[in-house]
Amino acid sequence: MSEIVLTGANFKSEVLESQIPVLVDFWATWCPPCRALAPVIEEIAKSRTDIKVGKVNVDEQPALAAEYGIEAIPTLIVFKGGKAVNRGMGFMPRDQVEALL
Numbered sequence: 782m783s784e785i786v787l788t789g790a791n792f793k794s795e796v797l798e799s800q801i802p803v804l805v806d807f808w809a810t811w812c813p814p815c816r817a818l819a820p821v822i823e824e825i826a827k828s829r830t831d832i833k834v835g836k837v838n839v840d841e842q843p844a845l846a847a848e849y850g851i852e853a854i855p856t857l858i859v860f861k862g863g864k865a866v867n868r869g870m871g872f873m874p875r876d877q878v879e880a881l882l
Contacts, residue, residue: 784826787835788842795835797863802882803833807849807856809840814872815855821875832882857881 785795787805796803806822808815826834839846839854849858849865859867859881867881 782826782830782833784823785833785835787837787845789844792837792845795833796860799833799860799863801832803835803860804878804882805858805860806834806836807839807846807851807858808836808854809838811840812854817872818855818878821873821878824875825878 784806785791787795796805804822804825806815806818808819810816822834822836825832837845839851849856853870855871857869857873857878858865869877869881
């Protein structure tokens with residue numbers, strides 16, 4: 782699967798109502814650690830069929846960032862059954878990102 786661009790309009794249907802776990806990457810274009818993490822997130826999205834991977838651009842979706850208490854980026858949040866169950870901040874190698882799942 783490829784990454785899903787998440788917005789206020791599709792967050793509920795793609796994340797909160799998802800039947801499978803969702804890894805959400807809160808990021809911004811100007812953020813160097815976000816750019817470093819992007820290939821890791823893309824690789825996970827392409828190789829894992831048991832999860833969804835979504836990205837929230839915090840500059841374009843400030844309300845979503847505020848709703849989930851994003852104070853630093855990149856922040857990864859894992860949602861299962863419509864609830865945030867785990868989170869990590871900053872650049873992480875793939876094994877650490879997958880450990881969140």
